[in-house]
Amino acid sequence: QDHAMPMQLTETVIKVNEETKRRMVDKILDLCGGSVNGRTIGVLGVTFKPNTDDMREAPSLTIVPALIGGGAKVRVTDPQGRREGEALLPGVTWAEDAYAAAQGADLLVILTEWNEFRALDLERVAQAMTTPRMADLRNIYAPADVRKAGFLAYAGVGRAGFSVA
Secondary structure (H helix, E strand, O other): OOOOOOOOOHHHHHHHHHHHHHHHHHHHHHHHOOOOOOEEEEEOOOOOOOOOOOOOOHHHHHHHHHHHHOOOOEEEEEEHHHHHHHHHHHHHHHEHHHHHHHHHOOEEEEOOHHHHHHOHHHHHHHOOOOEEEEEOOOOOOOOOHHHHHHEEEEEOOOOOEEEEO
């Protein structure tokens, strides 16, 4: 752009990435009946990818502010993202681990596929939550396993979820 060269491919990739993040917010809203106002949401992972503290282009930078803007109380945890995350995600509460982030939550959102999040005791997580629902935006858990652990609703990306009436 600095040299007046066409950047259609790059601009299209950026547009698709932003639309994907907005669809993730829509999945979260759907799991909460259309509104996050007054809900407590636990977020697992704020970094762009696991094993780094890099937050450039991280989905959390779009999704978390949207949740806060919708009236949610957001509790986050990330093994390495807190230092950068505290400055970039004002208004969140930081939890020590995934279990603390899930405590009393109405929804748990997985944004980064850290190994710590791949090996959760899902029954313990579900029991800690007020309303056990999961938005697994990295598809690290099988819906059947989530359901068996006691969750009432699950949404992943590009695969069938469930909701128990």
